Amino acid sequence: MNMIDNALGVHAQALSVRSRRMELLGLNIANSDTPNFKAKDVDFKSVLQATQTSSLSITNKGHVLLTASGSPDGEMYRIPFDTSFDGNTVEMNVEQAKFGQAAADYQATLNILESRIGGIRKALRGD
């Protein structure tokens, strides 16, 4: 198990953060017409850093994982370019662009994982 973990490196965790980001962006797009809905996004860098810092472990319920955004799962409210009458901060074009970008990022992580798994498979087969 350790060998596979080493081979996949940070990318296995990155994939789950990327899918969490896609989920949030999908939620934003779904709520584009909901009054007073505030769009959210994931700060990828801070979440990934939080998964990497193993020097401080959580041994008590009162311990809080500290990320740059302050939120343990790295979620942040998006600051809109313009305001709207109904208090909704979803800007569809922005969300579409971000969703496309997030999908491409997800595919990039998938490609890396695929090649790593291909490497392991090659090593196991030995041919």
Place this chain on the structure above:
Amino acid sequence: MALEDIFSVAGSALNAQTTRMNTTASNLANAATVAGSEDGAFRAKRAVFKSILADQMGDSSAGGIKVDKLIDDPSPIRKMSEPGNPLADKDGYIYLSNVNEMTEMVEMMAASRSYQNNVEVVNTTRQLMMRTVDMIKS
């Protein structure tokens, strides 16, 4: 795994947008109805959306969106003098609906675009999910 949650979120949005489009269709269909009193006149309906939190939808989901309520359009009812109409009141007035066809067409286009956006989200997510599954294929 979060990718599956996107399907329920986008699905609830598709549902809500369908209700909105239904409301618009009903408004357009009732645009020409007349009534014998101001209270009886048809008022255009508007769907108001509300987002639902994850714990309200069951633990395996990321939340979504639903139609909170249908409200009446507050714009005024027009009345017209038409004494020959069997529905006319004692002063010879009939009351028209307050449906504005232009507003309804715009509303319909907005609902349609939102629907398309959510379909696109579902498509992209499905492709990525298929690729993730294929990753373990030899």
